[in-house]
Amino acid sequence: MILGIHDILPTRCTLIYLPPDNDGGALVTGYLLEYRSPGSKWIAINSSPITGLKRTIHNLSPSTKYKFRVAAVNREGTGCFSEASGLITTKAASVPGQPGRPIVVQFAGTSVKLEWKSPEDGGKDIASYVVRYGVPGTDTHRYSEARLNGQVPSCTMSRFKSRTKYHFAIAAVNKLGRGPLSKFSEQIFTYKNKSGELCEISFMTLINQYIQYSNCSKQLGGRAPKAVDSRHARYMWCLDWTLSIPLRERRWRCPTPPKYEIFDL
Numbered sequence: 001m002i003l004g005i006h007d008i009l010p011t012r013c014t015l016i017y018l019p020p021d022n023d024g025g026a027l028v029t030g031y032l033l034e035y036r037s038p039g040s041k042w043i044a045i046n047s048s049p050i051t052g053l054k055r056t057i058h059n060l061s062p063s064t065k066y067k068f069r070v071a072a073v074n075r076e077g078t079g080c081f082s083e084a085s086g087l088i089t090t091k092a093a094s095v096p097g098q099p100g101r102p103i104v105v106q107f108a109g110t111s112v113k114l115e116w117k118s119p120e121d122g123g124k125d126i127a128s129y130v131v132r133y134g135v136p137g138t139d140t141h142r143y144s145e146a147r148l149n150g151q152v153p154s155c156t157m158s159r160f161k162s163r164t165k166y167h168f169a170i171a172a173v174n175k176l177g178r179g180p181l182s183k184f185s186e187q188i189f190t191y192k193n194k195s196g197e198l199c200e201i202s203f204m205t206l207i208n209q210y211i212q213y214s215n216c217s218k219q220l221g222g223r224a225p226k227a228v229d230s231r232h233a234r235y236m237w238c239l240d241w242t243l244s245i246p247l248r249e250r251r252w253r254c255p256t257p258p259k260y261e262i263f264d265l
């Protein structure tokens with residue numbers, strides 16, 4: 001039987017159900033679930049038995065009434081379905097919920113990469129995100145904003161003012177409007193960095209390159225660090241000197257050897 005229905009949202013809810021009083025002399029191996037709206041036929045939620053006594057049902061319609069029922073399965077087959085649950089109504093569609101606090105995953109000079117947890121979509125697909133950013137301690141109404149089309153919960157931003165503190169917050173947008181802002185991220189402090197930028201190259205590219213040093217001219221090419229494989233990865237090059245030519249033939253002009261950090265995402 002259906003014990004309860006919880007976390008009712010525009011497009012999903014969570015069912016909790018109990019095992020049958022009589023297992024028919026064989027161990028229960030799973031459950032089949034069905035739902036329907038008033039006046040419609042029962043629709044299977046899962047085509048093969050699922051284990052556990054709790055299940056989140058997705059792809060429901062906002063502002064719609066539903067009933068649910070469950071049947072137990074053992075090695076002999078499928079038992080009778082339980083009585084239908086009480087009628088529930090999913091919530092109306094709304095603007096998205098609050099995204100997770102953005103995390104700074106890469107940072108170099110005046111460029112930063114952020115990632116965050118997607119919010120509940122409010123029953124309508126998320127169409128874009130808004131990044132709100134500014135200097136901590138100043139009037140938040142004067143903060144700048146950038147719009148990011150799509151549903152990907154990450155972004156790379158650059159060309160911030162050098163030697164300045166910034167923090168960031170995220171809001172999601174769907175067809176019905178803009179949801180609440182997330183909490184602000186940790187602060188970053190930008191710095192002047194002519195060549196430090198977020199790059200994307202492969203491990204195999206790095207394997208075939210060497211680093212050679214001289215006092216005034218540095219060239220990339222040579223034996224790579226150990227413990228790499230053929231997977232692709234993202235790298236953040238933290239450089240305080242000038243790159244003069246492309247990656248495969250890079251020459252470094254700097255008073256000290258180049259330094260870099262590798263981020264395997």
